[in-house]
Amino acid sequence: MALMPRRVKHRKSQRRRIKGNASRGNTVSFGDWGLQSLDPGHITGQTIEACRIAATQYVRGEGKVYIRIFPQKSVTARPLETRMGKGKGDPDRWVAVIRPGTIMFELTGVDKEAARDCFNRVAHKLPVRVRLVGRRPKI
Template sequence: MALMPKRVKHRKSQRGRIKGNATRGNRVIFGEYGLQALEGGWVSTQTIEAGRIAAQQYVRGEGRLYIRVFPDKSVTSIPLETRMGKGKGEPDFWAAVVKPGTILYEVTGISEEAAKVCFARLAHKMPIRVKLVKRENF
């Protein structure tokens, strides 16, 4: 199931710039361990889904997986071998804008070693550098 918004105010969004670190969504809230982005970028719907499947297969019975990012940015493209002009292309895919420090996935109900292996499988699929973080109890 491809993640995408039910409806948006504008079909086509501008590219924008990723500046600074994440101030929201940068702590492990739901689970015990999280996968944190170390650099900024776009994570597409297909990448999020591929990571979900890889992690879900690993934590199958005992753990629970939480996805903390949602792709709400439309990325447009023009067909290949098209001349210049004729406007902006049609929406091609949806992406989540990720700042450094954003928690992408969380997992609970499994040991730390299992979480390391699970997130190592997930990190291979991500287009950005990531690391494992533990929950901080205040």
């Protein structure tokens, strides 16, 4: 089943425009390698689940996969072949709002080539451009 929140304060939310770069969640915190977004966009819960499956199948117990995004915004849709008007549609899917610079997935326990291959498989499933980033050494 796709990711979605247990409870929300408001069932329906406005779409809004994604402006600016990520100010939080833009550094590799848990793993050694991260997959960073270069474009703004929405990523559905089903897409996140597909990426998780692709990454965990690749590492096969060698490393650990961390998911840094969660779909907490509802997107509504009207039924097909419905006339205009009569209000806003029901929640159709849940999406995570991604800004440029957001670290979406992280890997630990693998070398750079394995991380590149793993994230290459994941990147094919995502609707935004991404790049591989490493952990910055602490000073």
